[in-house]
Amino acid sequence: MGSIMVTNRATSMGTDGVDLHRAVAGRLADHEQQYTANRRAVVDALAVAAAPITLPDLLAADDSLAQSSAYRSLSVLIDVGVVRRLVHLGDHALFELDEHLTEHHHHLICESCGIVLDVTLPDGVEAAMDLTFDDVASVLGFSPLHHSVDIYGTCATCTT
Amino acid sequence: MGSIMVTNRATSMGTDGVDLHRAVAGRLADHEQQYTANRRAVVDALAVAAAPITLPDLLAADDSLAQSSAYRSLSVLIDVGVVRRLVHLGDHALFELDEHLTEHHHHLICESCGIVLDVTLPDGVEAAMDLTFDDVASVLGFSPLHHSVDIYGTCATCTT
DNA sequence: TTGCTTGCAAATGATTTGCACTGCT
């Protein structure tokens, strides 16, 4: 459940911290919400993490955060489209920056230790999946908006 | 959150009820667990449902079940590989028969009403995804075992 | 001042568990 070395998500997409915060502020403003210190702290913690993290992780990353406030900030950020909440296995929910701010990716989930890693798939594969999904969904009168792929297995550490 | 018309999962895969129960009994036996009336009732309810259902759904489907026993039966069935627990959106977890007993499929999830439908993808697409997943995972030293694809969108009813 | 945000403590609600009872074997 440990900490792996991190590739800063924000920088890895060519968006630096300033742009990230500008984008977040914009989204909040669109919903007449302010970008407070607390919310910024949550965004920072998520931006630094290399993968989705739990609420305890978040509190550990910035111990000035109160638990209830962290939940409340997350809830606002989710409403506004800045944060995404994942509900995989495990007790705690996982939070990550929304793909609007990072890039389209999926998750590798270790069934042994529960760690979650980000992966991006080749564009061609994504395109092919989208076509297929449109196809199968339309048969059922379903309009697909987006998709998520979870790949379960064993991580390098747990394999050893 | 209503009930849609059901295609019996068990029969739709060419496995009749007898085979299903035999298979379940086998799995339970492998783990030195017995196939009791309670557990059978849970399996039946899941087999009749056309999609993953919640615990309240389960209790509604068979009101002779006690809540705690339903949870306990599910837990045993999950350990044994007969039931799979999904943790999508919403308060309640969703339960479905494991793919060992049905067939490999994925889920269409309506973001408006929360209903979950099963879909199967063309074999070619599944194969292509598996190859890609092996590929991207191996780069990270990750050994993929299985995957799940969730397609979010709007269902026919909610589109209307 | 007026209203949004925060922190603490208390409440909520799905799921789990202790314990006594029933039913197989």
Added chain:
DNA sequence: AGCAGTGCAAATCATTTGCAAGCAA
């Protein structure tokens, strides 16, 4: 008898919420 399975009621624990205090416009 002996042990696994069940039901009830009580306990757990992540998450949410009421309320009073802090802060920004």
